[in-house]
Amino acid sequence: MEMTISVSKSGLKFSRIVQGMMRLNQWNFTKTELEEFVQKCINLGVTTFDHADIYGNHTCEAIFGNILKDNPSLRNKIQIVTKCGIMLKNEKFPRRVAHYNTRKEHILESVDQSLKNFNTNYIDLLLIHRPDPFMNPEEIAEAFYQLSKAGKVLYFGVSNFTIQQFKTLQSKMNLNLVTNQIEISPYNLEHFQNDNIYFLMEKNINPMAWSPLAGGKLFNINDDKGKRITNALKEVAKDFNTESLDTIVYAWLLNHPVGIIPISGSGKIQRLKNAVDALEIKMDPEQWYIIYEAALGQRVP
Amino acid sequence: MEMTISVSKSGLKFSRIVQGMMRLNQWNFTKTELEEFVQKCINLGVTTFDHADIYGNHTCEAIFGNILKDNPSLRNKIQIVTKCGIMLKNEKFPRRVAHYNTRKEHILESVDQSLKNFNTNYIDLLLIHRPDPFMNPEEIAEAFYQLSKAGKVLYFGVSNFTIQQFKTLQSKMNLNLVTNQIEISPYNLEHFQNDNIYFLMEKNINPMAWSPLAGGKLFNINDDKGKRITNALKEVAKDFNTESLDTIVYAWLLNHPVGIIPISGSGKIQRLKNAVDALEIKMDPEQWYIIYEAALGQRVP
Amino acid sequence: MEMTISVSKSGLKFSRIVQGMMRLNQWNFTKTELEEFVQKCINLGVTTFDHADIYGNHTCEAIFGNILKDNPSLRNKIQIVTKCGIMLKNEKFPRRVAHYNTRKEHILESVDQSLKNFNTNYIDLLLIHRPDPFMNPEEIAEAFYQLSKAGKVLYFGVSNFTIQQFKTLQSKMNLNLVTNQIEISPYNLEHFQNDNIYFLMEKNINPMAWSPLAGGKLFNINDDKGKRITNALKEVAKDFNTESLDTIVYAWLLNHPVGIIPISGSGKIQRLKNAVDALEIKMDPEQWYIIYEAALGQRVP
Numbered sequence: 013m014e015m016t017i018s019v020s021k022s023g024l025k026f027s028r029i030v031q032g033m034m035r036l037n038q039w040n041f042t043k044t045e046l047e048e049f050v051q052k053c054i055n056l057g058v059t060t061f062d063h064a065d066i067y068g069n070h071t072c073e074a075i076f077g078n079i080l081k082d083n084p085s086l087r088n089k090i091q092i093v094t095k096c097g098i099m100l101k102n103e104k105f106p107r108r109v110a111h112y113n114t115r116k117e118h119i120l121e122s123v124d125q126s127l128k129n130f131n132t133n134y135i136d137l138l139l140i141h142r143p144d145p146f147m148n149p150e151e152i153a154e155a156f157y158q159l160s161k162a163g164k165v166l167y168f169g170v171s172n173f174t175i176q177q178f179k180t181l182q183s184k185m186n187l188n189l190v191t192n193q194i195e196i197s198p199y200n201l202e203h204f205q206n207d208n209i210y211f212l213m214e215k216n217i218n219p220m221a222w223s224p225l226a227g228g229k230l231f232n233i234n235d236d237k238g239k240r241i242t243n244a245l246k247e248v249a250k251d252f253n254t255e256s257l258d259t260i261v262y263a264w265l266l267n268h269p270v271g272i273i274p275i276s277g278s279g280k281i282q283r284l285k286n287a288v289d290a291l292e293i294k295m296d297p298e299q300w301y302i303i304y305e306a307a308l309g310q311r312v313p
Numbered sequence: 314m315e316m317t318i319s320v321s322k323s324g325l326k327f328s329r330i331v332q333g334m335m336r337l338n339q340w341n342f343t344k345t346e347l348e349e350f351v352q353k354c355i356n357l358g359v360t361t362f363d364h365a366d367i368y369g370n371h372t373c374e375a376i377f378g379n380i381l382k383d384n385p386s387l388r389n390k391i392q393i394v395t396k397c398g399i400m401l402k403n404e405k406f407p408r409r410v411a412h413y414n415t416r417k418e419h420i421l422e423s424v425d426q427s428l429k430n431f432n433t434n435y436i437d438l439l440l441i442h443r444p445d446p447f448m449n450p451e452e453i454a455e456a457f458y459q460l461s462k463a464g465k466v467l468y469f470g471v472s473n474f475t476i477q478q479f480k481t482l483q484s485k486m487n488l489n490l491v492t493n494q495i496e497i498s499p500y501n502l503e504h505f506q507n508d509n510i511y512f513l514m515e516k517n518i519n520p521m522a523w524s525p526l527a528g529g530k531l532f533n534i535n536d537d538k539g540k541r542i543t544n545a546l547k548e549v550a551k552d553f554n555t556e557s558l559d560t561i562v563y564a565w566l567l568n569h570p571v572g573i574i575p576i577s578g579s580g581k582i583q584r585l586k587n588a589v590d591a592l593e594i595k596m597d598p599e600q601w602y603i604i605y606e607a608a609l610g611q612r613v614p
Numbered sequence: 615m616e617m618t619i620s621v622s623k624s625g626l627k628f629s630r631i632v633q634g635m636m637r638l639n640q641w642n643f644t645k646t647e648l649e650e651f652v653q654k655c656i657n658l659g660v661t662t663f664d665h666a667d668i669y670g671n672h673t674c675e676a677i678f679g680n681i682l683k684d685n686p687s688l689r690n691k692i693q694i695v696t697k698c699g700i701m702l703k704n705e706k707f708p709r710r711v712a713h714y715n716t717r718k719e720h721i722l723e724s725v726d727q728s729l730k731n732f733n734t735n736y737i738d739l740l741l742i743h744r745p746d747p748f749m750n751p752e753e754i755a756e757a758f759y760q761l762s763k764a765g766k767v768l769y770f771g772v773s774n775f776t777i778q779q780f781k782t783l784q785s786k787m788n789l790n791l792v793t794n795q796i797e798i799s800p801y802n803l804e805h806f807q808n809d810n811i812y813f814l815m816e817k818n819i820n821p822m823a824w825s826p827l828a829g830g831k832l833f834n835i836n837d838d839k840g841k842r843i844t845n846a847l848k849e850v851a852k853d854f855n856t857e858s859l860d861t862i863v864y865a866w867l868l869n870h871p872v873g874i875i876p877i878s879g880s881g882k883i884q885r886l887k888n889a890v891d892a893l894e895i896k897m898d899p900e901q902w903y904i905i906y907e908a909a910l911g912q913r914v915p
Contacts, residue, residue: 099598099599101612107599108548108599108603109599109602109603109606109612110602110606110612110613111598111599111601111602111606111613112598112602112613113598113599115598142613142614144598145502145505145510145605146569146570146598146601146602146605147570148570149514149515149570150570151570174508174511175508175778176476176508176511176512176515177508177511179511179515180511180512180514180515183515201747204747207776207777207778207779209747210776210778210779210781210782211778211782213751213782214751214778214781214782214785247710268748269748269749269750269751269752269753297701297713297714297715297717297746297748298701298709298710298711298713298715300713300748301711301712301713301714301748302710302711304747304748305711305712305713311703311711311712312712312713312714312744313744400899400900402913408900409849409900409904410900410903410904410907410913411903411907411913411914412899412900412902412903412906412907412914413899413903413914414899414900416899443914443915445899446803446806446811446906447870447871447899447902447903447906448871449871450815450816450871451871452871475809475812476809477777477809477812477813477816478809478812480812480816481812481813481815481816484816
């Protein structure tokens with residue numbers, strides 16, 4: 013399987029595996045360690061980095077941006093994804109209630125802050141983080157249009173949207189939404205069951221998959237579902253002479269015809285390597301279903 | 314917020330708040346009292362009256378029509394919405410089973426009866442009251458076409474339809490369905506959860522909201538959900554220096570970008586005034602979510 | 615009601631009732647008995663026979679084909695429906711896991727085998743038996759195109775697909791999918807509840823109904839639901855002076871405006887006759903709802 017994937021006919025290319033930066037603040041990297049980590053990602057072919065304004069309680073973007081400041085040549089070797097729309101409530105942000113805000117002015121301000129955090133003048137892909145039941149899709153479309161015209165954001169997408177929510181926002185836009193970042197893993201088949209996967213196939217849109225390992229629940233053999241999936245992964249792993257069960261999970265995702273782009277969220281380069289190794293694996297339907305049915309907990313009818 | 318809202322590009326205008334007449338027969342108004350009530354509604358800017366053939370066991374239309382007979386100049390100051398399709402079973406209508414009937418001949422007969430009841434020669438908006446699993450959308454479309462051509466009904470819509478049911482009927486029609494009258498209140502978030510709200514946004518269609526106060530359940534503090542919502546309403550009410558919690562509920566509905574048209578079902582003019590007062594309130598996302606999350610019973614993810 | 619129904623504008627006609635061959639291997643017919651059975655079906659006007667590659671553990675197609683070999687003139691008097699995509703796991707097929715396979719090469723091979731089994735050079739209608747979560751709709755479309763071009767299959771459809779799965783596959787095809795074969799019976803209202811019925815009405819597509827009698831559960835009076843439905847069927851049967859409750863079930867299906875094509879799965883010609891008798895029955899909404907509400911277990915709102 014190729015290492016890059018075209019996610020828009022207009023030219024956006026991502027690496028087939030994306031490095032997630034949600035826990036960057038917890039990895040306690042020195043600046044040099046982070047530079048080395050990013051370089052190792054690139055060496056593995058992983059050039060796309062997934063962020064959000066809120067990651068690390070609004071700190072991760074700036075930690076990452078700190079190395080871009082001193083390595084300006086890095087910017088055009090990587091693709092930056094970030095998100096907006098969630099309003100946290102905590103000590104740092106003492107709001108009355110955690111909520112979403114997809115008002116035009118908020119989106120514009122959030123992107124300006126992200127650009128500042130990243131020390132860059134453009135975001136490759138901006139996502140609305142969560143579907144906002146109070147959203148005005150026309151306002152979002154307007155914000156996107158302004159950001160595009162100003163060159164601040166090159167492409168737009170959504171995250172965790174239903175089919176209809178996606179259609180509604182798309183219907184108000186001139187540009188095409190290029191992705192829906194959703195949770196997909198053998199542990200979470202929700203987007204097979206709600207038909208999102210089939211919709212994205214219809215529209216030739218690549219989903220980005222967050223939590224492809226379900227935060228480790230996949231491998232928790234103290235949980236019935238985890239145990240069933242682990243056993244299935246082990247069986248399929250044998251076929252490919254590997255003991256890296258996470259490689260098999262990534263292969264299960266990568267082999268799906270919809271063109272899933274998994275996000276690896278670990279700060280350990282070996283875990284990312286395990287994900288990249290999956291690009292070499294070609295799964296047949298039987299192997300894919302061994303894992304799928306273990307996840308379902310029953311055979312297909 | 315403006316007092317009128319354009320619900321069709323072809324010209325239909327409704328008042329932003331609609332007066333529901335479902336319980337007109339229970340208000341025990343004399344004819345004079347009803348004339349006064351309707352005049353007070355109009356004075357408040359509420360010119361749209363929501364009926365159905367079956368309200369009051371098929372009596373409410375005629376009670377209302379009784380005042381139109383003697384006040385012919387009233388007709389063009391108001392908009393009449395009515396519905397058809399439900400076949401009651403009771404002492405007056407001793408059928409074998411309560412059911413729906415959306416056959417062409419039934420729709421035509423039902424409208425003729427409504428026109429007679431109202432002492433008018435046109436209905437502003439006719440709704441199919443409930444989605445009929447036995448419906449033939451082509452027959453409904455034919456009935457609508459004939460009624461439109463005869464000038465008996467100016468606009469058409471549905472009530473309680475799913476997205477697909479709406480699309481199916483629309484696909485057989487030349488005219489546009491102008492609304493889906495559905496239950497919406499903080500107590501009933503069903504149409505957020507089934508994506509109807511987002512679909513209506515895509516199509517630029519204003520939902521009419523029945524039971525915006527959930528029949529009082531919103532304020533029932535003996536019920537966990539009612540208690541949570543009441544507390545949230547009280548918190549937001551303070552921001553606007555009001556003690557009318559129902560005003561806050563209406564504001565929550567009116568501020569939603571989909572353009573909800575709430576139906577106030579009370580026969581007390583003060584309750585309608587509380588609804589109209591909500592037009593002055595501009596809610597920010599945080600205020601809207603205080604109520605939404607209280608209704609959900611959890612914070613958004 | 616007419617005995618034939620046009621299921622495609624391009625010319626495919628089916629009999630209004632279809633004879634299902636899933637249990638052909640269990641009927642223990644001699645070749646002569648099968649010839650007689652098929653002739654009796656044709657005499658009743660039932661010319662469409664529903665098969666699948668897997669029926670009878672991959673034996674039914676060939677049992678049926680055996681009589682076509684010696685009666686070549688029979689072929690153009692009947693329509694053959696068959697299906698592919700399910701990979702059984704059992705003693706005869708000792709796979710690691712039962713699964714689906716909708717890869718292009720599998721579909722092509724499966725059809726070639728079916729043609730051989732049937733001793734024919736064309737299938738009237740080929741269905742994908744189950745929605746395959748691992749499917750590549752473009753590959754299926756390619757397989758369909760090749761089969762069509764080669765004259766091996768005249769029409770294509772699906773079975774048990776959701777609305778979105780149907781749309782996704784259709785979006786990749788040049789030809790129109792002509793049916794979705796789904797379970798419909800008063801005992802199983804699933805496809806009313808998931809809106810499939812309304813979608814098929816929008817698209818003017820006739821669903822084929824499998825298990826119209828719910829495998830007899832309809833008449834099981836030891837089960838609450840079965841008892842309610844049986845009583846309702848008895849009530850409606852009186853209106854039509856019949857004691858064949860199955861005739862009433864078929865009438866309930868045939869009278870629905872979506873144009874349901876029921877599949878009778880019995881090897882007893884009397885049962886098929888009972889189904890065909892239903893073509894004479896015209897049900898009004900009240901009669902239809904007596905059965906529908908008994909099935910629901912509650913009156914409609």
